[in-house]
Amino acid sequence: MITTTDLTKVYRSRGREVTALDGVSLHVEPGEMYGVIGRSGAGKSTLIRCVNLLERPDSGTVTVDGQDLTALPGPRHRAGRSLRRARTGIGMIFQHFNLLSSRTVRGNVELPLEILGLTRRERARKALELLDLVGLADHAAAYPAQLSGGQKQRVGIARALAGDPKVLLSDEATSALDPETTRSVLGLLRDLNKQLGLTVLLITHEMDVVKAVCDSAALMEHGRIVEAGVVNELLATPGSRLARELFPVAGPVAGDGRTVVDVTFHGENAGQPVISHLARAHDVDVSILGAAMDTVGGRQVGRMRIELPGHPESNAEALAYLRERGLTVEPAAREAPAPRETPADGGTDEDPGPRPTDALAPEGTR
Numbered sequence: 001m002i003t004t005t006d007l008t009k010v011y012r013s014r015g016r017e018v019t020a021l022d023g024v025s026l027h028v029e030p031g032e033m034y035g036v037i038g039r040s041g042a043g044k045s046t047l048i049r050c051v052n053l054l055e056r057p058d059s060g061t062v063t064v065d066g067q068d069l070t071a072l073p074g075p076r077h078r079a080g081r082s083l084r085r086a087r088t089g090i091g092m093i094f095q096h097f098n099l100l101s102s103r104t105v106r107g108n109v110e111l112p113l114e115i116l117g118l119t120r121r122e123r124a125r126k127a128l129e130l131l132d133l134v135g136l137a138d139h140a141a142a143y144p145a146q147l148s149g150g151q152k153q154r155v156g157i158a159r160a161l162a163g164d165p166k167v168l169l170s171d172e173a174t175s176a177l178d179p180e181t182t183r184s185v186l187g188l189l190r191d192l193n194k195q196l197g198l199t200v201l202l203i204t205h206e207m208d209v210v211k212a213v214c215d216s217a218a219l220m221e222h223g224r225i226v227e228a229g230v231v232n233e234l235l236a237t238p239g240s241r242l243a244r245e246l247f248p249v250a251g252p253v254a255g256d257g258r259t260v261v262d263v264t265f266h267g268e269n270a271g272q273p274v275i276s277h278l279a280r281a282h283d284v285d286v287s288i289l290g291a292a293m294d295t296v297g298g299r300q301v302g303r304m305r306i307e308l309p310g311h312p313e314s315n316a317e318a319l320a321y322l323r324e325r326g327l328t329v330e331p332a333a334r335e336a337p338a339p340r341e342t343p344a345d346g347g348t349d350e351d352p353g354p355r356p357t358d359a360l361a362p363e364g365t366r
Protein backbone atom coordinates (compact mmCIF):
# COMPACT_ATOMS: atom_id res chain seq x y z
CA MET A 1 0.00 0.00 0.00
CA ILE A 2 2.92 2.32 0.76
CA THR A 3 6.35 1.82 -0.78
CA THR A 4 9.25 4.18 -0.52
CA THR A 5 12.35 3.40 -2.54
CA ASP A 6 15.74 4.79 -1.68
CA LEU A 7 14.45 8.12 -0.35
CA THR A 8 17.01 10.77 0.38
CA LYS A 9 16.53 14.21 1.83
CA VAL A 10 19.22 16.71 2.76
CA TYR A 11 18.32 19.96 4.51
CA ARG A 12 20.56 22.90 3.84
CA SER A 13 20.46 25.94 6.03
CA ARG A 14 23.08 28.59 6.83
CA GLY A 15 25.79 26.67 5.03
CA ARG A 16 25.10 23.48 7.00
CA GLU A 17 23.85 20.24 5.53
CA VAL A 18 21.79 17.71 7.46
CA THR A 19 21.03 14.37 5.88
CA ALA A 20 17.57 13.58 7.25
CA LEU A 21 16.92 10.59 4.97
CA ASP A 22 19.74 8.46 3.66
CA GLY A 23 18.27 5.86 1.31
CA VAL A 24 15.04 4.83 3.03
CA SER A 25 13.17 1.92 1.51
CA LEU A 26 10.02 0.84 3.30
CA HIS A 27 7.06 -1.32 2.40
CA VAL A 28 3.72 -1.22 4.20
CA GLU A 29 1.17 -3.88 3.30
CA PRO A 30 -2.49 -2.96 2.80
CA GLY A 31 -4.43 -3.03 6.07
CA GLU A 32 -1.27 -3.09 8.16
CA MET A 33 -0.38 -0.96 11.15
CA TYR A 34 3.27 -0.13 10.68
CA GLY A 35 5.37 1.70 13.23
CA VAL A 36 8.58 3.57 12.55
CA ILE A 37 10.49 4.06 15.77
CA GLY A 38 13.62 6.01 16.48
CA ARG A 39 15.09 8.72 18.60
CA SER A 40 14.73 12.41 18.12
CA GLY A 41 16.48 13.49 14.93
CA ALA A 42 16.45 10.01 13.38
CA GLY A 43 14.44 11.31 10.41
CA LYS A 44 10.99 9.92 11.26
CA SER A 45 9.03 13.14 10.69
CA THR A 46 10.84 13.79 7.45
CA LEU A 47 10.02 10.27 6.29
CA ILE A 48 6.32 10.47 7.09
CA ARG A 49 6.07 13.93 5.53
CA CYS A 50 7.69 12.54 2.38
CA VAL A 51 5.00 9.85 2.17
CA ASN A 52 2.32 12.43 1.34
CA LEU A 53 4.88 14.76 -0.21
CA LEU A 54 4.39 17.52 2.34
CA GLU A 55 8.15 17.27 2.06
CA ARG A 56 9.61 16.51 -1.35
CA PRO A 57 12.47 13.99 -1.22
CA ASP A 58 15.66 14.90 -3.09
CA SER A 59 15.62 11.48 -4.73
CA GLY A 60 13.77 8.19 -4.53
CA THR A 61 10.13 7.34 -5.08
CA VAL A 62 6.97 7.18 -2.97
CA THR A 63 4.12 4.96 -4.15
CA VAL A 64 0.81 4.97 -2.30
CA ASP A 65 -2.01 2.67 -3.38
CA GLY A 66 -0.27 1.97 -6.66
CA GLN A 67 0.31 5.62 -7.56
CA ASP A 68 3.81 7.07 -7.76
CA LEU A 69 3.33 10.38 -5.98
CA THR A 70 6.85 11.54 -6.76
CA ALA A 71 6.03 11.32 -10.47
CA LEU A 72 3.02 13.63 -10.19
CA PRO A 73 3.63 17.04 -11.65
CA GLY A 74 3.67 20.09 -9.46
CA PRO A 75 5.86 23.07 -8.81
CA ARG A 76 8.55 22.40 -6.22
CA HIS A 77 6.83 24.10 -3.29
CA ARG A 78 3.19 23.70 -4.31
CA ALA A 79 1.21 20.57 -4.96
CA GLY A 80 -0.33 20.20 -8.39
CA ARG A 81 -3.96 19.22 -8.81
CA SER A 82 -3.20 15.51 -9.28
CA LEU A 83 -1.10 15.42 -6.12
CA ARG A 84 -3.81 17.22 -4.16
CA ARG A 85 -6.33 14.64 -5.40
CA ALA A 86 -4.02 11.78 -4.45
CA ARG A 87 -3.59 13.29 -0.99
CA THR A 88 -7.31 13.00 -0.25
CA GLY A 89 -6.62 9.27 -0.03
CA ILE A 90 -4.03 9.88 2.70
CA GLY A 91 -5.19 11.22 6.07
CA MET A 92 -2.76 12.60 8.61
CA ILE A 93 -2.84 13.23 12.35
CA PHE A 94 -0.35 15.23 14.38
CA GLN A 95 1.14 15.34 17.86
CA HIS A 96 -0.43 18.71 18.64
CA PHE A 97 -3.71 17.99 16.85
CA ASN A 98 -3.59 21.14 14.65
CA LEU A 99 -7.25 22.03 15.22
CA LEU A 100 -8.62 25.48 14.42
CA SER A 101 -9.57 27.06 17.74
CA SER A 102 -12.13 29.38 16.13
CA ARG A 103 -14.14 26.49 14.72
CA THR A 104 -16.33 24.04 16.55
CA VAL A 105 -15.51 20.35 16.57
CA ARG A 106 -17.95 19.84 13.69
CA GLY A 107 -16.49 22.87 11.89
CA ASN A 108 -13.02 21.37 12.12
CA VAL A 109 -14.16 18.07 10.64
CA GLU A 110 -16.12 19.93 7.94
CA LEU A 111 -13.05 21.87 6.78
CA PRO A 112 -11.61 19.20 4.46
CA LEU A 113 -15.15 18.46 3.28
CA GLU A 114 -15.52 22.11 2.23
CA ILE A 115 -12.29 21.81 0.27
CA LEU A 116 -13.65 18.64 -1.33
CA GLY A 117 -16.69 20.66 -2.47
CA LEU A 118 -19.46 18.92 -0.52
CA THR A 119 -22.71 20.83 0.01
CA ARG A 120 -23.54 22.22 3.43
CA ARG A 121 -26.01 19.41 4.08
CA GLU A 122 -23.58 16.69 2.91
CA ARG A 123 -20.85 18.18 5.07
CA ALA A 124 -23.00 18.21 8.17
CA ARG A 125 -24.10 14.61 7.62
CA LYS A 126 -20.59 13.34 6.94
CA ALA A 127 -19.04 15.27 9.83
CA LEU A 128 -21.55 13.88 12.30
CA GLU A 129 -21.03 10.38 10.93
CA LEU A 130 -17.25 10.74 11.44
CA LEU A 131 -17.67 12.18 14.92
CA ASP A 132 -19.89 9.25 15.77
CA LEU A 133 -17.17 6.90 14.53
CA VAL A 134 -14.64 8.41 16.94
CA GLY A 135 -17.15 8.58 19.82
CA LEU A 136 -17.58 12.36 19.87
CA ALA A 137 -20.98 12.94 18.26
CA ASP A 138 -22.21 14.65 21.43
CA HIS A 139 -19.34 17.18 21.31
CA ALA A 140 -20.03 18.47 17.80
CA ALA A 141 -20.85 21.99 18.99
CA ALA A 142 -17.95 22.28 21.42
CA TYR A 143 -14.78 24.25 20.71
CA PRO A 144 -11.31 22.63 20.88
CA ALA A 145 -10.47 24.57 24.07
CA GLN A 146 -13.31 22.74 25.82
CA LEU A 147 -11.88 19.31 25.01
CA SER A 148 -9.29 17.07 26.65
CA GLY A 149 -6.16 16.09 24.72
CA GLY A 150 -7.59 12.68 23.88
CA GLN A 151 -10.81 14.24 22.61
CA LYS A 152 -8.85 16.71 20.50
CA GLN A 153 -6.93 13.85 18.92
CA ARG A 154 -10.22 12.07 18.19
CA VAL A 155 -11.38 15.19 16.35
CA GLY A 156 -8.06 15.15 14.47
CA ILE A 157 -8.72 11.53 13.53
CA ALA A 158 -12.30 12.31 12.38
CA ARG A 159 -10.94 15.17 10.25
CA ALA A 160 -8.23 12.93 8.80
CA LEU A 161 -10.88 10.43 7.73
CA ALA A 162 -13.01 13.02 5.92
CA GLY A 163 -11.74 12.09 2.46
CA ASP A 164 -12.35 8.35 3.10
CA PRO A 165 -8.60 7.71 2.95
CA LYS A 166 -7.12 4.25 2.57
CA VAL A 167 -4.00 5.38 4.41
CA LEU A 168 -3.61 7.22 7.69
CA LEU A 169 -0.28 8.78 8.65
CA SER A 170 0.25 9.39 12.33
CA ASP A 171 3.04 11.78 13.35
CA GLU A 172 3.64 11.09 17.07
CA ALA A 173 -0.14 11.28 17.58
CA THR A 174 -0.04 10.06 21.17
CA SER A 175 3.17 11.72 22.35
CA ALA A 176 1.34 14.59 24.03
CA LEU A 177 -1.12 12.30 25.81
CA ASP A 178 -1.04 10.56 29.18
CA PRO A 179 -0.67 6.75 29.21
CA GLU A 180 -4.37 5.98 29.66
CA THR A 181 -5.46 8.39 26.92
CA THR A 182 -2.68 7.00 24.73
CA ARG A 183 -4.14 3.53 25.17
CA SER A 184 -7.62 4.68 24.25
CA VAL A 185 -6.47 6.62 21.14
CA LEU A 186 -4.33 3.65 20.05
CA GLY A 187 -7.36 1.40 20.61
CA LEU A 188 -9.40 3.69 18.36
CA LEU A 189 -6.72 3.56 15.66
CA ARG A 190 -6.65 -0.23 15.88
CA ASP A 191 -10.47 -0.38 15.63
CA LEU A 192 -10.47 1.90 12.58
CA ASN A 193 -7.69 -0.17 11.03
CA LYS A 194 -9.80 -3.32 11.42
CA GLN A 195 -13.23 -1.80 10.73
CA LEU A 196 -12.29 0.28 7.68
CA GLY A 197 -9.31 -1.76 6.47
CA LEU A 198 -7.28 1.41 6.98
CA THR A 199 -3.52 1.15 6.48
CA VAL A 200 -1.78 3.06 9.26
CA LEU A 201 1.82 4.27 9.15
CA LEU A 202 2.79 5.78 12.46
CA ILE A 203 5.97 7.26 13.77
CA THR A 204 6.79 7.21 17.43
CA HIS A 205 9.65 7.20 19.90
CA GLU A 206 7.73 4.92 22.28
CA MET A 207 8.24 1.18 22.15
CA ASP A 208 4.95 0.71 24.00
CA VAL A 209 3.11 2.14 20.99
CA VAL A 210 4.73 -0.42 18.71
CA LYS A 211 3.99 -3.17 21.20
CA ALA A 212 0.36 -2.15 21.60
CA VAL A 213 -0.76 -1.83 18.00
CA CYS A 214 1.82 -2.44 15.31
CA ASP A 215 1.87 -5.47 13.03
CA SER A 216 5.23 -4.44 11.61
CA ALA A 217 7.91 -2.03 12.67
CA ALA A 218 11.09 -0.38 11.49
CA LEU A 219 13.88 1.03 13.60
CA MET A 220 15.35 4.24 12.24
CA GLU A 221 18.75 5.79 13.02
CA HIS A 222 20.57 8.65 11.36
CA GLY A 223 18.20 8.74 8.40
CA ARG A 224 18.39 5.00 7.74
CA ILE A 225 16.19 2.02 8.47
CA VAL A 226 18.45 -0.30 10.44
CA GLU A 227 15.94 -3.07 11.01
CA ALA A 228 12.39 -3.77 9.81
CA GLY A 229 9.92 -6.61 9.80
CA VAL A 230 6.75 -8.18 11.16
CA VAL A 231 6.85 -7.68 14.93
CA ASN A 232 6.05 -11.30 15.78
CA GLU A 233 8.73 -12.54 13.40
CA LEU A 234 11.30 -10.10 14.75
CA LEU A 235 10.63 -11.44 18.23
CA ALA A 236 11.65 -14.86 16.96
CA THR A 237 14.78 -13.53 15.26
CA PRO A 238 17.98 -14.01 17.24
CA GLY A 239 19.92 -10.78 17.55
CA SER A 240 16.97 -8.56 16.64
CA ARG A 241 17.51 -5.06 18.04
CA LEU A 242 13.78 -4.34 17.93
CA ALA A 243 12.99 -7.50 19.88
CA ARG A 244 15.49 -6.45 22.55
CA GLU A 245 14.07 -2.95 22.68
CA LEU A 246 10.49 -4.25 22.86
CA PHE A 247 11.26 -6.68 25.64
CA PRO A 248 14.32 -5.49 27.47
CA VAL A 249 15.42 -7.89 30.16
CA ALA A 250 17.72 -6.79 32.91
CA GLY A 251 20.17 -8.94 34.79
CA PRO A 252 23.83 -9.87 34.67
CA VAL A 253 25.25 -11.37 31.48
CA ALA A 254 27.39 -14.49 31.29
CA GLY A 255 30.34 -14.83 33.61
CA ASP A 256 32.83 -17.48 34.69
CA GLY A 257 31.37 -20.95 34.75
CA ARG A 258 27.81 -19.80 34.07
CA THR A 259 25.55 -19.88 31.06
CA VAL A 260 23.25 -16.89 30.76
CA VAL A 261 20.84 -16.77 27.85
CA ASP A 262 17.86 -14.68 26.77
CA VAL A 263 14.89 -16.80 25.82
CA THR A 264 12.01 -15.41 23.78
CA PHE A 265 8.61 -17.02 24.08
CA HIS A 266 6.12 -16.35 21.33
CA GLY A 267 3.07 -17.96 19.79
CA GLU A 268 2.05 -21.36 21.21
CA ASN A 269 5.03 -21.75 23.54
CA ALA A 270 4.26 -18.57 25.51
CA GLY A 271 1.74 -20.42 27.67
CA GLN A 272 3.78 -23.61 28.16
CA PRO A 273 5.74 -24.42 31.36
CA VAL A 274 8.89 -24.95 29.28
CA ILE A 275 11.35 -23.78 31.93
CA SER A 276 10.11 -26.18 34.59
CA HIS A 277 10.15 -28.99 32.00
CA LEU A 278 13.73 -28.05 31.16
CA ALA A 279 14.73 -28.20 34.82
CA ARG A 280 13.15 -31.64 35.23
CA ALA A 281 14.17 -33.16 31.89
CA HIS A 282 17.81 -32.09 32.23
CA ASP A 283 18.06 -32.13 35.99
CA VAL A 284 19.44 -28.61 35.96
CA ASP A 285 18.89 -25.65 38.30
CA VAL A 286 17.49 -22.79 36.29
CA SER A 287 17.63 -19.29 37.77
CA ILE A 288 15.42 -16.61 36.28
CA LEU A 289 17.37 -13.35 36.28
CA GLY A 290 14.85 -11.12 34.55
CA ALA A 291 11.66 -11.32 32.55
CA ALA A 292 9.26 -9.21 30.54
CA MET A 293 5.88 -10.50 29.40
CA ASP A 294 3.35 -8.62 27.35
CA THR A 295 0.74 -8.93 24.66
CA VAL A 296 1.64 -8.18 21.07
CA GLY A 297 -1.15 -8.24 18.50
CA GLY A 298 -3.36 -10.03 21.04
CA ARG A 299 -0.77 -12.81 21.61
CA GLN A 300 1.29 -13.29 24.69
CA VAL A 301 4.98 -12.77 24.09
CA GLY A 302 7.86 -12.50 26.47
CA ARG A 303 11.55 -12.66 27.09
CA MET A 304 13.35 -14.16 30.01
CA ARG A 305 16.97 -14.11 31.06
CA ILE A 306 17.93 -17.42 32.63
CA GLU A 307 21.10 -18.77 34.13
CA LEU A 308 22.28 -22.36 34.12
CA PRO A 309 25.30 -23.57 36.05
CA GLY A 310 28.31 -24.48 33.92
CA HIS A 311 29.77 -23.35 30.61
CA PRO A 312 27.56 -23.02 27.51
CA GLU A 313 29.20 -26.14 26.01
CA SER A 314 28.12 -28.21 28.99
CA ASN A 315 24.56 -26.90 28.57
CA ALA A 316 24.32 -27.53 24.83
CA GLU A 317 21.65 -30.19 25.23
CA ALA A 318 19.54 -28.08 27.56
CA LEU A 319 19.68 -25.14 25.15
CA ALA A 320 18.85 -27.40 22.22
CA TYR A 321 15.83 -28.61 24.21
CA LEU A 322 14.54 -25.01 24.41
CA ARG A 323 15.13 -24.40 20.70
CA GLU A 324 13.36 -27.63 19.79
CA ARG A 325 10.32 -26.26 21.58
CA GLY A 326 10.30 -23.25 19.28
CA LEU A 327 11.87 -20.76 21.67
CA THR A 328 14.47 -18.31 20.48
CA VAL A 329 17.62 -18.66 22.56
CA GLU A 330 20.57 -16.30 22.35
CA PRO A 331 23.48 -15.38 24.58
CA ALA A 332 22.40 -12.70 27.01
CA ALA A 333 23.34 -9.28 25.77
CA ARG A 334 23.43 -6.06 27.63
CA GLU A 335 20.21 -4.09 27.30
CA ALA A 336 19.93 -2.60 23.85
CA PRO A 337 21.98 0.56 23.78
CA ALA A 338 20.16 3.73 22.91
CA PRO A 339 20.28 3.94 19.11
CA ARG A 340 22.02 7.28 18.89
CA GLU A 341 24.92 6.37 21.13
CA THR A 342 25.32 2.80 19.90
CA PRO A 343 28.98 1.93 19.87
CA ALA A 344 29.89 -0.65 17.27
CA ASP A 345 30.53 -3.31 19.90
CA GLY A 346 27.24 -2.75 21.73
CA GLY A 347 28.60 -1.08 24.82
CA THR A 348 31.32 -1.38 27.39
CA ASP A 349 31.32 -3.00 30.79
CA GLU A 350 31.19 0.38 32.47
CA ASP A 351 28.17 1.41 30.45
CA PRO A 352 25.05 0.48 32.41
CA GLY A 353 22.94 0.90 29.22
CA PRO A 354 19.66 2.73 29.00
CA ARG A 355 16.74 1.99 31.27
CA PRO A 356 14.42 -0.61 29.77
CA THR A 357 11.32 1.44 29.03
CA ASP A 358 12.74 4.68 27.83
CA ALA A 359 15.57 3.64 25.57
CA LEU A 360 14.10 5.63 22.74
CA ALA A 361 12.69 8.61 24.58
CA PRO A 362 13.73 11.91 23.07
CA GLU A 363 16.52 13.62 24.89
CA GLY A 364 15.23 15.93 27.55
CA THR A 365 12.16 13.85 28.37
CA ARG A 366 13.88 11.16 30.36
Ligand SMILES: Nc1ncnc2c1ncn2[C@@H]1O[C@H](COP(=O)(O)OP(=O)(O)OP(=O)(O)O)[C@@H](O)[C@H]1O
Binding pocket: 011, 012, 013, 018, 019, 020, 038, 039, 040, 041, 042, 043, 044, 045, 046, 047, 362
Ligand atom coordinates in the same frame (compact mmCIF):
# COMPACT_ATOMS: atom_id res chain seq x y z
N1 LIG B 1 13.27 22.05 7.89
C1 LIG B 1 14.46 21.61 8.32
N2 LIG B 1 15.58 22.33 8.10
C2 LIG B 1 16.79 21.88 8.51
N3 LIG B 1 16.97 20.72 9.16
C3 LIG B 1 15.88 19.96 9.42
C4 LIG B 1 14.58 20.37 9.01
N4 LIG B 1 13.68 19.41 9.39
C5 LIG B 1 14.42 18.45 10.02
N5 LIG B 1 15.72 18.78 10.02
C6 LIG B 1 16.82 17.96 10.58
O1 LIG B 1 16.75 16.68 9.99
C7 LIG B 1 17.01 15.65 10.94
C8 LIG B 1 15.82 14.70 11.01
O2 LIG B 1 14.74 15.43 11.58
P1 LIG B 1 13.30 14.77 11.80
O3 LIG B 1 12.40 15.82 12.38
O4 LIG B 1 12.86 14.12 10.55
O5 LIG B 1 13.63 13.65 12.89
P2 LIG B 1 12.65 12.91 13.89
O6 LIG B 1 13.16 11.52 14.01
O7 LIG B 1 11.24 13.07 13.45
O8 LIG B 1 12.90 13.69 15.23
P3 LIG B 1 11.84 14.42 16.17
O9 LIG B 1 11.09 13.32 16.84
O10 LIG B 1 12.68 15.22 17.10
O11 LIG B 1 11.00 15.26 15.25
C9 LIG B 1 17.32 16.37 12.24
O12 LIG B 1 18.71 16.50 12.35
C10 LIG B 1 16.67 17.72 12.07
O13 LIG B 1 17.34 18.70 12.82
